Amino acid sequence: DVVMTQTPLSLPVSLGDQASISCRSSQSLVHSNGNTYLHWYLQRPGQSPKLLIFKISNRFSGVPDRFSGSGSGTDFTLKISRVEAEDLGVYFCSQSTHVPYTFGGGTKLEIK
Amino acid sequence: EVQLQESGPSLVKPSQTLSLTCSVTGDSITSGYWNWIRKFPGNKLEYMGYISYSGRTYYNPSLKSRISITRDTSKNQYYLQLNSVTTEDTATFYCASWHGNYGAMDYWGQGTSVTVSS
Numbered sequence: 001d002v003v004m005t006q007t008p009l010s011l012p013v014s015l016g017d018q019a020s021i022s023c024r025s026s027q028s029l030v031h032s033n034g035n036t037y038l039h040w041y042l043q044r045p046g047q048s049p050k051l052l053i054f055k056i057s058n059r060f061s062g063v064p065d066r067f068s069g070s071g072s073g074t075d076f077t078l079k080i081s082r083v084e085a086e087d088l089g090v091y092f093c094s095q096s097t098h099v100p101y102t103f104g105g106g107t108k109l110e111i112k
Numbered sequence: 113e114v115q116l117q118e119s120g121p122s123l124v125k126p127s128q129t130l131s132l133t134c135s136v137t138g139d140s141i142t143s144g145y146w147n148w149i150r151k152f153p154g155n156k157l158e159y160m161g162y163i164s165y166s167g168r169t170y171y172n173p174s175l176k177s178r179i180s181i182t183r184d185t186s187k188n189q190y191y192l193q194l195n196s197v198t199t200e201d202t203a204t205f206y207c208a209s210w211h212g213n214y215g216a217m218d219y220w221g222q223g224t225s226v227t228v229s230s
Binding site: 047050102106 | 173174222
């Protein structure tokens with residue numbers, strides 16, 4: 001299985017700061033069709049995960065443009081500019097290039 | 113917007129079968145892929161499997177022959193069965209949709225917590 005490693009485990013931030021989360025995969029996530037199926041989810045307290053970014057850098061419907069994704073191959077980053085209170089929760093990266101699909105261990109974004 | 117809702121017992125005894133239902137509104141399960149994922153205590157997420165628009169299934173090999181995903185298109189519901197459960201199957205179970213243009217699980221149910229205990 002593809003192992004997804006996220007860092008850091010916890011990210012204390014002040015509101016208005018920029019935040020950056022890293023995700024590394026144990027093998028390349030480039031599919032034979034040329035797409036890279038690396039996605040980011042946010043799970044707020046008491047809620048289910050919500051899709052934020054799909055295929056590295058595409059924001060899902062309704063996701064603010066302060067969220068951006070980048071990377072290639074095995075190294076990926078989620079950036080949040082100007083963190084707001086509603087951004088707090090646990091962020092997961094996930095891959096769906098290889099079966100079984102797998103998830104990172106999560107990064108908890110919390111107030112400093 | 114697609115909405116998914118999990119339902120089923122919150123407590124299951126060891127060695128018994130865990131059975132959950134996912135009810136879907138706002139979309140037909142005869143399009144896309146319909147998934148089950150679980151989250152263990154401590155944040156670990158595990159992808160369990162899917163049933164496709166055509167009824168084809170995929171299961172995570174880690175679950176071996178214990179898992180079955182079926183559907184009832186007349187009710188727009190799909191189901192998870194996990195046999196021979198142990199305490200290590202205690203988790204929150206989510207159903208989620210997948211539409212090809214995103215390549216990701218786009219909408220998730222609220223989740224249902226299942227404890228395996230005697």
